[in-house]
Amino acid sequence: MKITIDLVAERAGVSKTTVSRIMNGNFAHTRDETKNRVLQVIQELDYRPNALAKGLKSSHTNVLGIVLSNLKNPFWTVVLEGVEDACRHLGYNLMICNSSEQAAMEEQYIKEFQMRRLDGIVINPTARNLELYTKLAASKYPMVVVNRRVPGLDVHHVIMNNMKGATMAVHQLLHNGRRNIAAFVYDNPYVSTWKERVDGYREALQGSGRSPEELRILELELEGGTAKSTIMRYLGEHPEIDGIFSTNNMLTLQIIEAVKEMGLKLPEDIAIVGYDETVWSQHLDPPLTTIMQPGYKMGYLAAQMLIKSIKAKRKPKPETIVLEPELIVRKSCGAVRS
Amino acid sequence: MKITIDLVAERAGVSKTTVSRIMNGNFAHTRDETKNRVLQVIQELDYRPNALAKGLKSSHTNVLGIVLSNLKNPFWTVVLEGVEDACRHLGYNLMICNSSEQAAMEEQYIKEFQMRRLDGIVINPTARNLELYTKLAASKYPMVVVNRRVPGLDVHHVIMNNMKGATMAVHQLLHNGRRNIAAFVYDNPYVSTWKERVDGYREALQGSGRSPEELRILELELEGGTAKSTIMRYLGEHPEIDGIFSTNNMLTLQIIEAVKEMGLKLPEDIAIVGYDETVWSQHLDPPLTTIMQPGYKMGYLAAQMLIKSIKAKRKPKPETIVLEPELIVRKSCGAVRS
DNA sequence: TCGATTTCGGAAACCGATTAACAAATGCGC
DNA sequence: GCGCATTTGTTAATCGGTTTCCGAAATCGA
Incomplete structure (x- = not known):
């Protein structure tokens, strides 16, 4: 019974x-x-x-969805913590999905969310389903985009100031006397964050009087595990490099490994500043100088904003919140050279 | 319209x-x-x-729930990956919740799952809601317990062989000539995995002829951030310690920090073997010897088992799968002493 | 040619809640 | 004792699907 x-x-x-x-x-x-x-x-x-019956009748489920690109990157688990806390505090449940940076999976999950009548979604977009995003926005489906910018998409955004972070990283290297600084980045052109960090690198160097020819930007394959060998080859071809700005925390681990394998010393021969502070940053050898981003805050704000927009009678105008990064100085960026 | x-x-x-x-x-x-x-x-x-209407009528939702204890520990994101993949392959969606090791939150999430009529749940139990688990099992709600053992609970389990892993770790230290080995563990008595690892430590030492008096087991507070100073005090009082078996990957980071802060050298003065291989293990200084557990496999098998049990007409007898760990040797456990 | 099948499709009950509209009971002032 | 407001509670429609049962038309066999 x-x-x-x-x-x-x-x-x-x-x-x-x-x-x-x-x-x-x-x-x-x-x-x-x-x-x-x-x-x-x-x-x-x-x-x-029975929540199904309740939801069917009342046409809201009190569930939010989030689709992000990589749960294995600790940056995202921190963001998630913020989202979870906001949901708990405001009486919502959360459905978490992992697009693994694949447009098809992202699309599938979003459609799933709609069929399940989730009240709204937070998304770190692959930026490859423009048509879908636009349709979503047009249909007034409550939605907040986090971390990445989708140009031309008029919805709520909570993002990071990547230009600023990159600039801080490069300036720190310059400040410590590094003259030939390279930027390493994964080659996915859809990820606006990485692009912006490279832009920041470019701006910082040119702002300090470097010519465009002195820019050293290396794009690495995200998949396939060829990154390390590519890095070693590149460093071999550019022995003048004495500083590296790494635009991603996973990439940083590969860079360190490559540099060590080449017998170069950190930070004496090559100084490194990495993007994204993680649990392990301070435990690496040498301890890593990083750009820390307020991931928890981003998650919390995004969920809060989403819920506010769900509850609002008249939909508020899309708003964009930009969060500021912070530089954490440790040994890997080298000391000031005399 | x-x-x-x-x-x-x-x-x-x-x-x-x-x-x-x-x-x-x-x-x-x-x-x-x-x-x-x-x-x-x-x-x-x-x-x-409308999935709500469909679910209401057909009384199944094609959604599974998982409640785990700590998403920030990379061990769990790997497990999650396995669960996700299995769900995707078998046509289910997943609702992820984080109990943060708190009984009340676990209870709340499980009840939420029931109200939403999820088809089944995977749970890494806090082990503090015995009555709830029992009621759940009695009500035939499809459920698979992972990673931890809940004694007396007759449901499907997918767990790890922790005794074996601990034994391997301690033997490695003994093999490398360490004579005074300590085991460090968080003080939560509900977590069977940690308890079993300490048991494994005990057994390995006593099996090699040590008397019970030679056991050095230190319990650290999980919360409050006092762990590091407690470790330093303990090592100060026990200067004979030349090997540490750490039962948890987060704890390991704190141990390393404490040891370094005391001016002791790794692995010369103190060798370490840690439980749970992570992305950062090989990048630490020195690279960490660890016990690797098949987390992905555990997740995949658990979800698979759960779905099988959901689809079965007659509920299958609860089954327990035990997965074996593996030792990954790196520098932190020291070389064989002559 | 006629009854028996097979093919194709609809009517209506049902899942388990919410909620508008309505009705009975009660209280209260005078 | 009467009229009216307030309190307390019910009836029935509804949300959007699934599914059982049934009927009409087409096809078939003899």
């Missing part, structure tokens, strides 16, 4: 309307005596209302 | 029965001409059936 609202009503000798009201904290229509009797029965039966 | 099955039916000039059949791939009752017309309309309207 399934435990439904009808059963509760029957046992308590009232109609399901009354039970429903009490379940939803609406006590205006029932006297205390009745209320307590119903509450008692609910307790005894350990009744759990 | 909302796009429902009725609208599709109307536009196609058929009844919703027919549309429903076609949506579910049941073409036996419709001729090709009608089928194609309906398909056409579905396409044009970009119709997405």
Whole structure:
């Protein structure tokens, strides 16, 4: 025998309307005596209302969806923590999906979210489903884009100031006397964050009087595990390089490995500044200088913003929040050279 | 105007029965001409059936839930990857929740799962809601417990052989000539994995002829950040210690920090073997010897098992799968002493 | 040609909640 | 004791699908 609202009503000798009201904290229509009797029965039966029925009727589920690109990168687990906390504080549940940077999976998950009638979604977009995003935005489906910019898409954004972070990283290297600084980046042209970091690198160097010819930008394959060997080859061809700006925390690990394997010393021969502070940054050899981003805050704000926009009667104008990075100086960027 | 099955039916000039059949791939009752017309309309309207309504009627949602204890530990993101892949391959969606090792949150999430009528759950239990687990099992709610053992709970388990891993770790230290080996562990008595690892340590030492007095087991606070100073005090009081078996990857980072801060050299003065291989293990200074656990496999098997049990007409007998760890030798455990 | 199948498709009940509209009971002033 | 407002609770429609049962038309066999 399934435990439904009808059963509760029957046992308590009232109609399901009354039970429903009490379940939803609406006590205006029932006297205390009745209320307590119903509450008692609910307790005894350990009744759990069917969220599907509730959602079907009321057309909202109190569930948010998030699709992100890589759960294995600790940056995202921190963001997730922020999203989770906001959801918990504001009474929402969360459905988490992993696009693995693949447009097809992203599309599938978003459609799944819609079919399940999730109240809204947070997305770190692959930036490859422009048509879908636009349709979503046009249909007023509550949505917040995080971390990456999707140009021309008029929805809420919570993003990071990547130019600033990159500039800080490069300036730190320059400050420590490095003269031939390279920037290493994964070769995915859709990821605006990486692009912006390279732009920041470019700007910082040119701003300090370097000519465009002195720019050393190396693009590495994201897949296939060829990154390390490519790095070694590149460093072999450019022995003048004495500083590296790494635009991604996973990439940084590969760079360190490559440099060590070449017998070069860190930070004496080559100084490194990496993007994204992680649990391991301070434990590496040498401890890593990094750009720290407020991931938790980004997640929290995004969820908060999304929920606000869900609850709003009239949809608010899309807003963009830009969060500022911070430089954490450790040994890997080298000391000031005399 | 909302796009429902009725609208599709109307536009196609058929009844919703027919549309429903076609949506579910049941073409036996419709001729090709009608089928194609309906398909056409579905396409044009970009119709997405309401999963809530579907779930309400058919009483299954094709969603699995997982509640785990700490998403920030990379061990769990790997497990999650396995679960996700299995879900994707077998046509399920996943709802991920984070108990943060708190019984109350675990309870809340499980109840949420039930209300949402998820088809089954995977759980890394806090082991503090025994009554709830038992009730769940008794109610035949499909469930698979991972990583930790809940004694007396007769449900599917996919767990790791922790005794074996701990034994391997300690033997490696002994093999490398360490004579005074300590085991460091977080002080949560509910986590069976940590307990088993300490048991393994105990057994390995006693098996090699050590007396119980020679056991050095230090329990550290999980919360509060006092671990590092406690470690330093302990090592100060026990200068004879020349090997440490760390039962947790996060703890390992703190141990390394403490040891370095005391001016001791790794691995010369103190050798370390840590539990759980992670992305950073090989990049630490010195590179860390670890026990690697097949997390992906655990996740995949758990989800697979769960789905099998959901689909089974007659519920299969609870089964326990035990997965074996592997030792990865790097410099931190020291070389063989002459 | 006629009854029996087979093919194709619809009507309506149902899943388990919410909620508008309505009705009975009670209280209260006079 | 009467009229009216307030309190307390019910009936029934509804959300958007699935599925059982049934009926009409087409096909078939003899």
